[in-house]
Amino acid sequence: LAKTTQPISMDSYEGQEVNITCSHNNIATNDYITWYQQFPSQGPRFIIQGYKTKVTNEVASLFIPADRKSSTLSLPRVSLSDTAVYYCLVEDSGYALNFGKGTSLLVTP
């Protein structure tokens, strides 16, 4: 049973803010929410991680509501180079990263 559900694909124009929402209804108390980005023929790259409320770094923001059953990755003012697959992961101090199919984001001029 998949731990996360996210849209298969999204489209955006350059300069817009993109919000990708991930559903994780069965998240456990010890689980963290992590997002990775992957470009074609490259390995995934860590973007951001959070446990609750809001986390912001130089690349993105992560919004987590109080019930933690969903989370939203926010990418401000996307550029063409943000075209990639974005994975939402829910992890529990085990050893494996559990990737789903991710969200394929296409940014166009």
Add this chain to the structure above:
Amino acid sequence: ETGVTQSPTHLIKTRGQQVTLRCSSQSGHNTVSWYQQALGQGPQFIFQYYREEENGRGNFPPRFSGLQFPNYSSELNVNALELDDSALYLCASSPRRDNTYEQYFGPGTRLTVT
């Protein structure tokens, strides 16, 4: 600081053959994990090595095996190759074993089995 490197970049093998893929972890990282990524899918966990011992394994048959060396570099060996083994093989290193810590991925090895 050198990142995670993998070799070779691409590889073509015939069904039934054996293959060895190599990974050099990032400096200071003692944990290496291997993932298989089929086209259009997310990476699937194969196994993890921590300080030269297997620390966990995903749902892959025994013909997938690995090694980690004292310098924390690692090998993935696949015996009796099947057509479905065609995929991008990714190596990730981390200074900690647990999956809540950021893992650093290499560029991958593209394996084609014909």
